[in-house]
Amino acid sequence: MKLQYLIIISLVAVVLQVSLIPYLSLAAIVPQLPLLVIIYLGARRGPYVSVLFGFGVGLLMDALSTGFLGLTSFSYSLVGFLSGKLFYWDVALPIGRWALASAVGCIFSTVIFTYVYTLGDAPPFHVMLLRQALPTAGYTWLVGMLWAISPLYEQRGGMRLEG
Amino acid sequence: MNLLALLSALRDWVALTIALILSLILMNSSEHPAAEVFREGVGHAVAFVSEPLTVFPRTIELWSENKQLRQELLELSSKQESWRDAMLENVRLRKLLGFRDRPEFVYLASEVIARDPLMTLSSLQLDKGQRDGVRAGQAVVTAEGLAGLIYRVDQSQSVALLATDRNFAASARIERSRVDGIIRWAGGSGLEMTEVPRNLDVRTGDRVVTSGLGGVIPGGLPVGIVTEVAKDEGLFLRVVVQPYVEYSRLEEVFVLLPADEQEARR
Helix, strand or coil, X not given: CCHHHHHHHHHHHHHHHHHCHHHHCECCECCCHHHHHHHHHHXXXXXXXXXXHHHHHHHHHHHCCCCCCCHHHHHHHHHHHHHHHHHCCCCCCCHXXXXXXXXXXXXXXHXXXXXXXXXXXXXXXXXXXXXXXXXXXXXXXXXXXHHHCCHHHHHHCCCCCCC | CHHHHHHHHCHHHHHHHHHHHHHXXXXXXXXXXXXXXXXXXXXXXXXXXXXXXXXXXXXXXXXXXXXXXXXXXXXXXXXXXHHHHHHHHHHHHHHHHCCCCCCCEEEEEEEEEEECCCCCCCEEEECCCHHHCCCCCCEEECCCCEEEEXXXXXXXXXXXXXXXXXXXXXXXXXXXXXXXXXXXXXXXXXXXXXXXXXXXXXXCCCEEEECCCCCCCCCCCEXXXXXXXXXXXXXXXXXXXXXXXXXXXXXEEEEEEEHHHHHHHC
């Protein structure tokens, strides 16, 4: 898949995150679509591309929130790198590998975000981890798995992303 | 040449290092004016694209809300007469006691054009800005009660900080016993009332409203209901509050503008 398509997909994910995805919220827990995109990019394009996209997408998300600029770009860069290093797969990504990559990526990203977010301030790390971070990671992973078992994954997940 | 080859071989690590260093620099300069300009630009661009996308789900939600509001309107109409009597009596008594009239507010309806993309869901982008009279620090409410505060404003848009942000704090009161405290986010969708001494009267089921102390947020706005009162170690109670407002599903909100300022603008 060409670079410009990856940019469009990333931008669409961010736009959906601020517009339609909040309608899927369950008890104030919202899945993180851009995070899934970064994890997937890591698993299909490797760490270099996913770090660049992780930084860019994270920066956009920071700009759209009231939090620190750079916090999400920090966690997304790390998760993109991790996903690329641990789960890079040159050919069609098997569902089991995607399940593991997305689980590790979601937990890692939300924990890193929560740790930095709660540094020296309320609510405490463990409270936010239990009430916000882990439920968000779980819900995001579930959305990723729903995509993986959909026909869309068969068509797009099997594509080579080089280009 | 060797250095280039080395950098190329280690490009993953180099990219990660640069991305992390840039992120740390940005974290330290979040309040820089250039950062604000960047946020404004991105906010406008994304809102321009995202706003039309929400029309369909918003229409569905408005349709069901409309049905519910019609029902409530019927019920409220029947209560209106008795409330009018009580209000007139209140005005008379306040005059007799020489109380100063509370500052009045104008409710400026505002649509949510984008939401916080982070998992903390702590802000909303609104379609009203300085030219509509919106200023930082003004209260943001819904029909259910207090939603948050205006945090950042530009000419045509503003960003509201929700009560589910760790930086949010508002003076609040237990309606029944008039016990004061500070309402803050407690993680997840819950709130917590802090600075409530252990010996004061707070019970599960009590309504929490804003107290108006501090002069930023007017008093009497519903906040939530007490769901747990615990006497932890220390001098204060731990009061868990379930908010009335569902922060993740806000469609429209009202910004409370001072009535005198609005008069002057006209």
